[in-house]
Amino acid sequence: MAESATQRETAVLSLLDDExxxxxxxxxxxxxxxxxxxxxxxxxxxxxxYRRLERLSDHGLIExxxxxxxxxxxxxxxxxxxxxxxxxxxxxxxxxxxxxxERDPADTFTELYEGLR
Amino acid sequence: xxxxxxxxxxxxxxxxYDVEGGSPIAVALALALAAVSILLSLGIVYRVYAxxxxxxxxAQLALAIGLLLLTAVPTTIRFLIPTFxxxxxxxxxxxxxxxxxAGLLAILYSVRxxxxxxxxxxxxxxxxxxxxxxxxPFVPLSAHQLGFLAQGLTASVGAYVAWxxxxxxxxxxxxxxxxxxxxxxxxxxxxxxxMHGLDLALGAxxxxxxxxxxxxxxxGLASIFYSLTRA
Numbered sequence: 001m002a003e004s005a006t007q008r009e010t011a012v013l014s015l016l017d018d019e020x021x022x023x024x025x026x027x028x029x030x031x032x033x034x035x036x037x038x039x040x041x042x043x044x045x046x047x048x049x050y051r052r053l054e055r056l057s058d059h060g061l062i063e064x065x066x067x068x069x070x071x072x073x074x075x076x077x078x079x080x081x082x083x084x085x086x087x088x089x090x091x092x093x094x095x096x097x098x099x100x101x102e103r104d105p106a107d108t109f110t111e112l113y114e115g116l117r
Numbered sequence: 118x119x120x121x122x123x124x125x126x127x128x129x130x131x132x133x134y135d136v137e138g139g140s141p142i143a144v145a146l147a148l149a150l151a152a153v154s155i156l157l158s159l160g161i162v163y164r165v166y167a168x169x170x171x172x173x174x175x176a177q178l179a180l181a182i183g184l185l186l187l188t189a190v191p192t193t194i195r196f197l198i199p200t201f202x203x204x205x206x207x208x209x210x211x212x213x214x215x216x217x218x219a220g221l222l223a224i225l226y227s228v229r230x231x232x233x234x235x236x237x238x239x240x241x242x243x244x245x246x247x248x249x250x251x252x253x254p255f256v257p258l259s260a261h262q263l264g265f266l267a268q269g270l271t272a273s274v275g276a277y278v279a280w281x282x283x284x285x286x287x288x289x290x291x292x293x294x295x296x297x298x299x300x301x302x303x304x305x306x307x308x309x310x311x312m313h314g315l316d317l318a319l320g321a322x323x324x325x326x327x328x329x330x331x332x333x334x335x336x337g338l339a340s341i342f343y344s345l346t347r348a
Contacts (some may be wrong), residue, residue, distance in 0.1 A: 032288070065288050065289055065290075066289055066290040066291075067290050068290040074290065104284075104288065105228050105229055105281060106281050106282075106284035106285040106287075106288055107285065107288060107289065108228050108229075109228045109281055109282060109285045109294070110282075110285035110286075110288070110289045110291045110294050112176055112177055112180050112227055112228065113180065113282075113285070113291075113293060113294060113297060113344075114291060114293060114294075115168075115172050115174075115177060116165065116168040116169060116172070116177055116180060116181060116184075116345075117164075117168055117293060117345055117346075
């Protein structure tokens with residue numbers, strides 16, 4: 001059965017229209033990257049990257065992880081959570097489907113264990 | 118903790134490990150380790166129960182039960198109810214190992230069991246095949262061989278759970294996960310390697326091997342207790 005696209009799905013489509021947003025998703029699909037590394041990989045300024053990261057995170061296409069560098073400082077890295085976005089058009093309407101990557105079990109484990117403390 | 122007269126208590130502690138003899142120092146150390154592991158287990162039970170009460174979801178219940186089966190239950194079997202298994206070290210080793218294995222599987226279930234968060238497309242493929250019936254030949258195993266296999270399996274699953282926890286620490290900079298990983302490894306994987314590797318490699322005496330294994334388990338309990346409290 002066809003259903004009309006919801007707000008989130010149309011927002012995701014317009015977000016994907018942005019080249020930096022797409023580059024960020026591609027760069028963080030296989031491994032986590034920090035905002036600095038993303039700025040370098042996308043050849044953009046860090047404020048540009050942070051704006052895209054915020055929008056991607058708002059729509060649940062990316063998630064943040066805390067990291068500690070060798071000096072003991074905390075910093076954030078980002079990982080894409082989306083795997084596929086499809087648009088299907090037939091005579092009943094348009095169906096936009098967002099398929100998310102399977103979540104890393106190590107993250108689920110951490111969340112559960114920290115919740116138990 | 119152990120109210121039996123000293124000589125009897127020593128026998129109780131050593132019974133489960135099928136160890137005879139050992140210097141008085143080794144025996145005293147074994148008793149001290151037994152007392153410490155009982156205290157740590159009580160601490161873990163209390164923390165896990167309090168933690169679950171404060172924030173209980175079904176997945177956390179599975180995780181809590183898994184942690185108890187991994188820590189407190191085997192400790193209880195080892196040190197507090199020796200009368201049930203007196204003279205049957207194989208029964209004790211099998212029951213502690215089975216409890217640890219069940220605990221590890223409950224932890225894995227808590228992590229993997231709930232359906233994935235994202236929507237996944239399911240393509241159902243229907244295959245027409247006649248069911249294949251496999252009959253395994255019955256291989257008689259001695260209690261000792263069965264114990265070895267069960268301990269090996271537990272050590273492997275423990276290594277996997279420890280690796281998962283360690284990755285959780287790396288990905289999220291979570292100190293509790295680091296100490297959980299160390300604890301699970303010290304509780305399950307290292308004692309197996311010590312008990313079955315040390316005597317082969319170094320020709321260590323049974324008492325030394327036993328002490329090294331128990332010391333590793335106590336350190337594992339301490340690490341898990343630490344991960345639940347201060348880490």
